[in-house]
Amino acid sequence: MRIALVVARFYEDLAERLEAGARAVLAESGITDLETFDxxxxYELPMAAKLAAESGRYAAVVCLGAVIRGETSHYDYVCGEAARGIQTVQLETGVPCSFGVLTVDTLHQALARSGGDKRDSGRHAAEAVLALLAVKQRLATAG
Structure with a gap:
């Protein structure tokens, strides 16, 4: 099984932490055939996810990144469109896509949610894709 990781690199240190968490879960599940697209x-995650999903080369797409609230409404547009776009990709293509995008107010919150003391959103995004793949496989073999 091959899985695509689509990683927003605007906050490089956070992206690396999220990717490491996702890769760890996938490796624990025996999945090592991964390809990363930066x-x-x-905002660019949905298009990259769509390209990966439509290529037919991947069973699933894990989308990772971070958006930290600033002083303008830019945050709201980026978060909303990233979430909507990724959801649209999976619904239109049938290829499971997970939303591992931190949407936080501060860098401290982002660090806590990328393998810090709160949770690891990279791990959770990979777990979500695995759960969707299990549902898809179960329904494909149900008879």
Whole structure:
């Protein structure tokens, strides 16, 4: 099984932490055939996810990144469009896509949610894709 990781690199240190968490879960599940696609920011995740999903080369796409609230409404647009876009990709293609994008107010919150003391959103995004793949497989073999 081959899985695509689409990673928004705007916050490089957070992206690395999220990717490490996702890779760890997938490796624990025996999945090592991974390909990473880097994009500048979260806004670009849906398009990269769509390209990966439509290629037919991947069973699933894990989308990772971070958006930290600033002083303008830019945050709201980026978060909303990234979430909507990734959801649309999976619904239109049938290829499971997970939303491992941190949407936080501060860098401290982002660090806590990327393998810090709160949770590891990279791990959770990989776990979500695995759960969707299990449902898909179960329904495909149900008879």
């Amino acid at each position: 994009v500048p920011g979260a």
